[in-house]
Amino acid sequence: MQFHMIPSAPRPVAPFSHAVEADGFVFVTGQMPDTPAQPGVLPDGIEAQTRAVMENLTTVLRGLSLDLSHVVMARVYLTRFKQDYGAMNEVYRGFFGEGRLPARTCVGVTGLAYDALIEIDLVARRP
Numbered sequence: 001m002q003f004h005m006i007p008s009a010p011r012p013v014a015p016f017s018h019a020v021e022a023d024g025f026v027f028v029t030g031q032m033p034d035t036p037a038q039p040g041v042l043p044d045g046i047e048a049q050t051r052a053v054m055e056n057l058t059t060v061l062r063g064l065s066l067d068l069s070h071v072v073m074a075r076v077y078l079t080r081f082k083q084d085y086g087a088m089n090e091v092y093r094g095f096f097g098e099g100r101l102p103a104r105t106c107v108g109v110t111g112l113a114y115d116a117l118i119e120i121d122l123v124a125r126r127p
Contacts, residue, residue: 006063030121081108
């Protein structure tokens with residue numbers, strides 16, 4: 001197993017690695033909608049937060065010489081599920097190529113770090 005910390009990615013909010021690699025699979029820790037330059041400072045609204053989370057996930061993958069085309073599974077956590085589900089999906093969809101959507105689970109939760117509206121984690125597979 002390999003435990004990865006990506007210098008260009010946001011600092012973790014708790015004691016964990018950005019990603020763990022085992023047997024060709026890469027498990028990417030859930031990312032928050034903040035930036036490395038401003039930990040804990042979040043953009044307003046689900047669209048901006050979804051975009052920020054996806055950009056952070058892309059940064060972690062890029063640090064491992066991977067990209068979103070290698071993602072096989074995503075898990076999305078929303079604190080305002082009914083209110084934000086549709087808008088989140090619109091932004092999320094734009095990050096993946098046509099016909100290249102990973103399997104996904106999306107759940108409503110009661111709270112996330114930094115009072116974020118969204119968190120997403122990924123499972124990727126090395127080619």
